[in-house]
Amino acid sequence: MRMSRLFLRTLRDDPAGADIASHRLLLRAGCIRQVASGMYAWLPVGQRVLAKVAQIVREEMDAAGAQEMTLPITQPLELWERSGRNDDYGPLMFRLEDRKQVKFCLSPTAEEVITTIVAGELKSYRDLPVNLYQINWKYRDELRPRFGLLRAREFLMKDAYSFHVDVDDLRRTYQDMFDAYSRVFTRCALTFRAVEGESGEIGGDINHEFMAMAEIGEDDIVWCQKCDYAANAEVARRKSEQHDGGSADAELEKVHTPGMPGIMAVAQHLGTPEGELLKCIAFHLDDGVGLALLPGDRELNEAALRKAVAPRTARLFEDDDFAAHPGLVKGYIGPDATGVALVIADPLVSAPHAWVTGANEKDHHVRNAALGRDFSVAEWADLVAVVPGDPCPSCGSPLSIDRGIEVGQVFQLGTKYAEAMGALYTDEDSEQHPMVMGCYGIGISRIVTAVVEEHHDELGIAWPSALAPYDVHLVAITGKGKATGEVSEAADKLYDELTAAGVSVLYDDRDASPGVKFADADLLGMPTRLTLGAKGVARGVVERRNRKTGADDELPLDGAAEALRG
Ligand SMILES: [Zn+2]
Structure with missing residues (x-):
């Protein structure tokens, strides 16, 4: 291509509002132009990169036995109502109406549509498994689109959906897709980790996110320096030990802590480390109130709390909630507060220890609170957010935390969509069962961002050979x-x-x-x-x-x- 003829204008200066290297460089190099907030045009040079990423994904999907197709971007909203996800997505979904006032949405993903199609075509166990994919534009009406392609409202994705007679068969395809994903990201020259993600309805450690390591990433990734353990911080665990508590010889002693509802102020006032304080965090638990206990120098992992109390639901107290619960004194809650239905604690609280904690009375704390003597715990669960240096749950070595960009996800869906959309198969004994599904996404346009984040210097982009617009x-x-x-x-x-x-x-x-x-x-x-x-x-x-x-x-x-x- 002769540059004198190429539709390209590079920019000398950094464009306003482009905060991260990839956004800045893709604009400066004339790869993309913003058309609306979170929506980009791919100009000829950028288009060549996008096409190369898509082609790598296509080759690896085909090699793994998946079959390409194309689904409409505009989808009947009725299908989303049937699965219950019209409400789940709420304002994140673009919705529109045709001239007959029939409601549609712009596809954020395609489980409902593909499952409906498969339900109409396949009826027998002999037809399964099947794995179908498309490379197509997806839409999310983000509240704050940012970082260029990283959190855009329109983005190119590969989405695949597999259908099986049972979980064992699903797991074979899941492993094939996991391996294919590893090849895709290797070919795209990304430094990546496959990390444990939030469990699906089947449960276990069997849903994975593929993270491209990058400082600007929006996800924290916990990983072990010694073994393979890696997980999204939301679901990351630490090795924990359960003790019996006790060991406070001294009497419980009330101390005056006027105007000190915060851990740090109390610790300073009493001259004790923050880790000596016991944090008591109030939350709504269905009809009752719960307390989550953890050491004062640790933060609560809310996802861990939700998981620990499931199927009950937990929602942390907000300021307004305290008025309705006079037994809980904001900033001065103790583990023995009245009117509490459940006390749940992290195993760190079980260590023999004399705690400083709230006295359930404004402007007062207590010293020497002992587990077993002064308060008790009904349930134990890992609740604290993992911090660097915590022991690995697999091998005990120190954990590290880095940031990453989620570029892919493999997910075991189970039968949720098959049941909602009526995707049933008949087994050898003529009995009907819902198909077991997996779904597998790769962010094609996101990969371009991740690649530029990893492969650039102060002068510009340094494309890896496999993705370079030109050799x-x-x-x-x-x-x-x-x-x-x-x-x-x-x-x-x-x-x-x-x-x-x-x-x-x-x-x-x-x-x-x-x-x-x-x-x-x-x-x-x-x-x-x-x-x-x-x-x-x-x-x-x-x-x-x-x-x-x-x-x-x-x-x-x-x-x-x-x-x-x-
Ligand atoms: Zn380890």
Whole structure:
């Protein structure tokens, strides 16, 4: 492609409102342009990257036995009402009406549609399993679209859905998809981890998120330095030990802590470390009130609390809630507060310890509160948020926490959608059962963001070979004077030879200064830059620079195309 003809305008300066490197560089390199908040046009250079990611995904899905199809983006809302997810999605879903006032939505995902189609086509256990996928645009009406493609309202996804007679069969396909995902992200040159995600209705450690490691990521990933353990922070566990409590020899002692509802103020006032305090967090538990106990230097993992009390539901107290519960004194709650239906505690609270905690009376705390003597716990569960250095639940080694971008997810769905949409099969004994489903997503446009986050420097993008819009960026330094014609001629010839050899080339044939051309080559980030000037032509060589390493060498013009064929 000749740059003089390419629909491309690079930007010298950082665009306003682009806070992260990938957003900034994709705009500056002319890959994308914003059309509306969270909605982007893919311009020709960006389109080539998007297409390459999609093609890698397509190849790996096909190799794993999945079959490609295309579903409509506009979906009847009635299907979503049938599954109950119209309400679940709430304002996150774009909804519209046709001229007959029939309601539709723009697809945020496609379980309802695909399950309805499969229900109409497949009836027997002999038809299963089947694994279907599409690469298509998806929509979420995010409240605050941000970070460019990372949290966009329109995004390209690969979504796959598999249908099975039972869970064992689902797990075989699940493993195949897990392996295919690992190949996809490896081919895209991403540093990634497969981490345990929130359990589905089947339960167990069998739903995984694929995280591209990146500081700007929106998810915290807990991982073990020694073994394979890795999990989203929401569901991450630490190795915990259960003790019997007790061991406070001293008497319970009330202390005056005026105007100190916070852990830090009390700890400072009493001269004790925050970890000596017992935090008592009030929450609604269906009809009653619960208290969650944890050491004062730890934070509550709300997802862990919800999981611990399930199927009961937990909702943390807000300021207004305290008025209705006079037994709970905001900021001064003790573990023995009145009117509490459930006291649940993290095992850290079971260690022999004399706690400082609330006295259930405004402006007062108590010292020397002992488990078993002064308060009791009805249920134990891991409640604290994991912090770096906590012991790994598998091997006890220290855990680390890093940030990541979720680029894919594999999920065991069970029979929820099959039951809602009537996807039933008949077994060998002519009995009907709902199909068991899996679903598998990959964020294609998100991968582009993650790749740029990992592969860039202060000059611009440094595309990995597999995703680069072009293999080679050919810069002709035509300069002024009599050599101009010779250089252009030699560069034209090299461009033709490279193209004929199957090397894709972005050829900077513009009438621009070397400085402008080099700056654009660094910004656009093709893996190899070839520079041809008058001296090189005279000596019969072309300069080659590796964008990633900056290493320079020379190639003879004769045979350069063959050498770069790769
Ligand atoms: Zn470990």
